[in-house]
Amino acid sequence: MHAYFCVAPGSRSSPLAIAASTHPLTTCIACFDERSLAFHALGYARGSHKPAVVITSSGTAVSNLLPAVVESSQGFVPLLLLTADRPPELHDAGANQAINQVNHFGSFVRFFFGLPVPTDHIPARMILTTLDSAVYWATSSPCGPVHINCPFREPLENSPKEWMLSCLKGLDSWMSSAEPFTKYIQLQHSHAPDDSQGQMAEVIEVIQGAKRGLLLIGAITTEDDIWAALLLAKHLCWPVVADILSGLRLRKLSTSFQEIEDNVLFLDHLDHALLSDFVRVWAQADVIIQIGSRITSKRISQMIEDCFPCSYIMVDKHPCRHDPSHLLTHRIQSTITQFADCLCKAQFPLMSSKWSVSLRALDMMDFEWRIEWLGERNRKCLLLGVLGFGRVVWRLPGIEDAKARNKQKLATCTLKWPCMRIACTWEEACRK
Structure with missing residues (x-):
C-alpha cells in the first residue's frame, strides 16, 4: 500500500524527506509554502479516506500548518504531521528556527509525541510502535490530525556506521514485510x-x-x-x-x-x-x-x-x-x-504437554521449598528464602551430592526435601 507524503523543503527535515523519497512504496510531492501544502494533504486525505503525511522543517514552518490542522480536526479528517526540530540544547538559547514545538497544536490534534534525538542506545522499534499508535489515533473514530515532533542534531547525515545490535533487535520480520510492527x-x-x-x-x-x-x-x-x-x-x-x-x-x-x-x-x-x-x-x-x-x-x-x-x-x-x-x-x-x-x-x-507440565512442576517446586523452609528452618534460612529459590536451592542439604551424581537420572534423586525432588524432575524434563 502506497503512502502519500507532502514535503516542504528545509534543512532540518532533510533526513525525513530523503527517507520518504527513497522508499519504493511512497509518492512524494513538494511545495515551498507550508500552508498550501498542508491543505493539499487535507484534500488528499478527505478524498482517499487515508491519512496523508506532511513533513516540514522546524520553527515557523510548523506554525504555518495550523489552519489545515484546525480544519482536519473539525472535519474529522486523518492527517499525520512529521515536524523536524532542533535538539534540546538549542532551545531557549536564541538559535535560529528553534521554538517550542511541544504540543504546538494544542487540543486540535488527537495524539502528540516528541521523539528523542536519533541514537542507537534506544531500541529502534520504539519509533515503529509510536508511529503505529499515531496512525491508529488518526484513523480511529473520531479521526483527525496527529503530530510527531522529530528533533535532529547536526551533522544531519552523521548516522552510525555500525548500529548496536540491541537497537536493531526485533526488526527482522518487520523489514521483510509491508505490515506494521504493531x-x-x-x-x-x-x-x-x-x-x-x-x-x-x-x-x-x-x-x-x-x-x-x-x-x-x-x-x-x-x-x-x-x-x-x-x-x-x-x-x-x-x-x-x-x-x-x-x-x-x-x-x-x-x-x-x-x-x-x-x-x-x-x-x-x-x-x-x-x-x-x-x-x-x-x-x-x-x-x-x-x-x-x-x-x-x-x-x-x-x-x-x-x-x-x-x-x-x-x-x-x-x-x-x-x-x-x-x-x-x-x-x-x-x-x-x-x-x-x-x-x-x-x-x-x-499444546505440547511438556510445556505445561514443566511450568507446573516449576510452580510446585517454588511452593514446596517455601513450605519446607518456613516450617523447619531458622530465621537465617527464612531470610535466604526471601531471595528466591534460584539462590537458595543450591544451599539445601545434599545438593553437592546431587551435583556429583549428575550423570545419573535426576529423577532418581532421593533427597529428603520434596522441593529438591521436584526440582530434579523438572530440570531433567527441561533438558530433554
Whole structure:
C-alpha cells in the first residue's frame, strides 16, 4: 500500500524527506509554502479516506500548518504531521528556527509525541510502535490530525556506521514485510456471528500455531471480565499467570465452580521462580496473550522482553499504549468479554504437554521449598528464602551430592526435601 507524503523543503527535515523519497512504496510531492501544502494533504486525505503525511522543517514552518490542522480536526479528517526540530540544547538559547514545538497544536490534534534525538542506545522499534499508535489515533473514530515532533542534531547525515545490535533487535520480520510492527484491531459490536472472527482471523491463526503459549491476566476489575478471562483460560488450556491486580490471585470467584478451577493451570509462583537464571533462559513463550493492560511484576515484564521476538497480543477496551518495552505485535481494543467470546467460538489444538507440565512442576517446586523452609528452618534460612529459590536451592542439604551424581537420572534423586525432588524432575524434563 502506497503512502502519500507532502514535503516542504528545509534543512532540518532533510533526513525525513530523503527517507520518504527513497522508499519504493511512497509518492512524494513538494511545495515551498507550508500552508498550501498542508491543505493539499487535507484534500488528499478527505478524498482517499487515508491519512496523508506532511513533513516540514522546524520553527515557523510548523506554525504555518495550523489552519489545515484546525480544519482536519473539525472535519474529522486523518492527517499525520512529521515536524523536524532542533535538539534540546538549542532551545531557549536564541538559535535560529528553534521554538517550542511541544504540543504546538494544542487540543486540535488527537495524539502528540516528541521523539528523542536519533541514537542507537534506544531500541529502534520504539519509533515503529509510536508511529503505529499515531496512525491508529488518526484513523480511529473520531479521526483527525496527529503530530510527531522529530528533533535532529547536526551533522544531519552523521548516522552510525555500525548500529548496536540491541537497537536493531526485533526488526527482522518487520523489514521483510509491508505490515506494521504493531497491528491495531478494534472489535466492532455486531450481531453477525462471523464479523468479529473475520477481524480476528490473523490473531486466531497466530494462537492456533502456538507451541508454548502463555496467558497473562493484568489489571481487570469487574466480575464479568474476571469470568471472561477464566473461561478463555479454560478454553485455551494455556498456563495462566495472574497479576496481583487481576482479582484472580485469591480466586474467590473460581473456587465457587471447581470445574473451572481444576481445568485452569495457574502459575502463582512464577514471579519468584524467575529469580533463577536457568528459569529465565528456559521459560521462553512463543505466543503471549495479555488480558488487561497493566502488569505489576517487574520480573514478568522482563520475561516478556526475554521472549522477544514472539507474538505478543494485548487486549483492553481503551486505545492507550501500555507497552514500555515496545514489543506488542497485536493491540486489540475490545472489552475482555467480547474478546473471550470471539476466541471461545474458535477451535485450538492442544499444546505440547511438556510445556505445561514443566511450568507446573516449576510452580510446585517454588511452593514446596517455601513450605519446607518456613516450617523447619531458622530465621537465617527464612531470610535466604526471601531471595528466591534460584539462590537458595543450591544451599539445601545434599545438593553437592546431587551435583556429583549428575550423570545419573535426576529423577532418581532421593533427597529428603520434596522441593529438591521436584526440582530434579523438572530440570531433567527441561533438558530433554
